[in-house]
Amino acid sequence: MVVTDRLAQTVREQLRLGRLLPLGGPEDGSWITEHAASEVLGRAAHEVTDARLEALRIGPADPDTASTPAVPPPPSALPPGPLRIAAECGATLEEALPVTADRLREVLLDEAADRLGLLVEAVDVRVTKVLEEPQTPQHHPQAPAEPQTPQHHPKAPTEPQTPQHHPKAPTEPQPPQHHPPQPQPTPRPTTERPEPPDRATSVPDPATRAAASVPGVARLTPVLGSSRAVRIEGAHIRIELAVAAGHRALDVARAVRTAVAEAVPPPEDQPTTVAVLVTAVDP
Secondary structure (H helix, E strand, C coil): HHHHHHHHHHHHHHHCCCCCECCHHHHHHHHHHHHHHHHHHHHHCCEEEEEEEEEEEEEEEEEHHHHHHHCCCCCCCCCCEEEEEEEEEEEEECCHHHHHHHHHHHHHHHHHHHHHHHCEEEEEEEEECCCCCCCCCCCCCCCCCCCCCCCCCCCCCCCCCCCCCCCCCCCCCCCCCCCCCCCCCCCCCCCCCCCCHHHHHHHHHHHHHHHHCCCCCEEECCCCCCCCCCCECCCCCEEEEEHHHHHCHHHHHHHHHHHHHHHHHCCCCCCCCCEEEEEEEEE
C-alpha cells in the first residue's frame, strides 16, 4: 500500500511538471520543465493589454528534426530540437483580434528566447473568448457634511475626598533560618565519545558546492522522484536547480555545467558529462 501511494505521488508530480523541454541546442545539455517555462511565459502574457492567457502548451515543432543530445538526458526528456508554443487567450474588442493575437505572439516569442533560451520555431495563438470591454470606474463626489457645533455639558462639582490611611499591624521580626548546604553528587566520568557528523549532510560534495556557487542559481531543487538534487552515476552528473530572478535560464545552466565539470575529477579517465534540469525560474 505504501509503495502504491508513493508511485501515485510520483505520477502526480510528473504530470504537474509537464514535459522536460530542451534548453538551447544539442551541445548545451540542459532542459527545463514545461511547468517552469509556462509560468515565465504566463507572467509575460499578463502584461499584454486587452488579452488574457487561458491555456499554454509547449512541445516539439517537428519530431523528425530532433537531434541527439551531447549528454545523457533526464528521464523522459524531449530531445533537442525546435519547439512550438500553442496558446489560447481571451481578448477584448478594443482593437482587431488578429492585432491582439500578434502582440501576444511577439511577447511569448521574445520571452522564450530572452528569458529562458528556448529555441522556438513558431507560436500559435487562438482567441477562444471575447472579453468584456474595460470600464473606467466612476467616482461620485460626496456632499460635504454640515459642521456641527460641539456641545459642552458642565460637570457637577464633586466634593473632595479625604484619603483614608489604615495603619498596618506591626509584625514580629523572624529570626533568620540557616540551612546547611547539601552535598552535591560527584559527577561520574564517562567514556562515551561524540558521534562524528554525517559528512553526507554536513559537507557538500564538490558537485553540489560548484553548482550552488554559480551566479544565478537560486537553490537546488530535487523534483524527479528523488530527495537529491545532484545525482552522480559513474561519470555522469545530473543537477536540478532553480534560476534566480534577473538571469537567463540557459546561461545559468551552461555556467553550472562548466563549473561542475571542472570541480569533479572524471573517474577512470572517462570524460565527465553534466546535464542540468531547470525546475523553476524566480520572478
